Amino acid sequence: MRNLFAFIYRFRAFLVFVLLEALCIFLIVRYNTYQGAAFFNSASTYVGRVLEFQSGITEYFNLATVNTTLADENARLRQEVMQYKLAGITDSVARMDTTLLVTTDSAKVIPYKLHAGKVINNSVRRNNNYLTLSIGSANGVQPGMGVIASNGVVGRVKTVSENYATVTSLLHSQLLISAKIKRNNTFGTIKWQGGNYRTAILDYIPLHVQLTKGDTVVTSGYNTVFPEGIMIGTINSVSKEPDKSFYTIDVKLAVDFAQLAYVYVVENTLKAERDTLEQTSGILPNE
């Protein structure tokens, strides 16, 4: 027995090393998926405060870019509102006899709510990138919700604390987003394979589809995460590989992830209903 203790004591450094490494590997395997809650992450209150302090200093440096983006978005939204207003003026449906027309309930048409949040931590150059936002469960953010910027898809909420949320960026090797080509509604999957943060791959587009460079790729709306038709990017190049039955398509992402300042978390108010329906009927949701 004493020999055993002597042995353990002699190799204590090595044993502690092996134990700590085993713990680390466990942490890596358990918590480095694109979803799933880790107890320690950048959404925790203290870490969030430090990151907020940091972004409080650095945000002044790209205020000009942020302002232009917001002004652009405002202009676009104002234009859209104007169109609706004009349509409302010229439209005489409201004055029609209700016996002839069933009015649609406008509350049910758009089940999506947007929560604006500031990006306080961001990375684009690692193999798996994450963002931290300064909104959390107190503002209605829940894990699994989609995140979009004014010009396109950003990612999915990973974990949430009261005032902060971490987001799995589209620039993550395990995040797949259901997408379609806007022109002909062919749907595929967007994934990022590391390297350049301005391009991603669109996979599972069959070879019979006609494609042209510059085609717009948008979200498909086949799941409850993103609304249909949110911009993802434009087709950059298309190539056929001899042993594959799908195209290899390079997509130029619409969002410049290095410039992100404000994003919107998408809340789908009908998510629970649709997910339970799809699950009880035995269909796995298309992520």
Add this chain to the structure above:
Amino acid sequence: MNSVFGIRHIVQFVLFIALQILLFDSLVLFGTGFCFIYISFLLFLPIHINKVLLLFLGFVAGFTVDIFYDTMGIHAAASVLLAFMRPHILNLLTPRDGYETSDSANLHKMGWNWFLTYSLLLIAIHHTAVFMLEIFGFDWRILLNLLLSTMFTGVVVVILQLLFFSVKRASR
């Protein structure tokens, strides 16, 4: 000998981790060269520090960075590996008449040759671990990452030594 792990090292710990998170997180050379400066906390510890304590310090330093980087366990694993390899590298590089008890891993005290071999070896070990764990395998692309990052971190470590570890303090 009794103040082997003193207030100085706690200050260094906070300082280097803060540098890593606040500054070097957004400082990337050509999109491939990263600087993990927080490991200089482990590099600058006294030569005769307890091996087991060193391992735990490595874990704590790596884990703190992991929390901010959202890379659960990757930096912790790499730092523990560095902490484990440090005594072995130190053994390899022992000067002809051994280390003195007051020796620390200091550029002015141990000389350029010794310090560069010591730090570059350990930095390379740490960075290899980080990049390989990040993609959980091996890819030829990470060789470029590795080369640039090791040089980047190495240069910053030397700059830190030249700036903040003066010749006077080393001879004390």
